Amino acid sequence: MWKVIFIAQSEGHAQRIKQLLETDGFLVKLRSVGGKKNPSYEVCVPVSEAEDAYEVLCEHKFQC
Numbered sequence: 001m002w003k004v005i006f007i008a009q010s011e012g013h014a015q016r017i018k019q020l021l022e023t024d025g026f027l028v029k030l031r032s033v034g035g036k037k038n039p040s041y042e043v044c045v046p047v048s049e050a051e052d053a054y055e056v057l058c059e060h061k062f063q064c
Contacts (some may be wrong), residue, residue: 002029002044005054014041020060021045026053 008014011032018028026045034040045053 001047003047003050004042004044005050006043006057007033008041008043011039011041014043017043017057021053021056024053024056026056028053 006017008017011030014030018030021028021043026049029044031042031044032039033042
């Protein structure tokens with residue numbers, strides 16, 4: 001099961017977060033939400049990794 005840990009406002013931002021987390025060994029999946037006019041991207045990780053992945057985002061000063 002996957003858990004959303006961040007919602008990015010652009011695909012580029014979501015890809016940077018995905019790369020950061022994958023570099024640290026996390027499994028990451030991106031989902032496009034919000035439609036064509038205002039797309040957002042959910043950054044998802046397995047539930048078992050969610051807390052640790054969120055801490056990595058906070059350490060890199062993403063909005064926590």
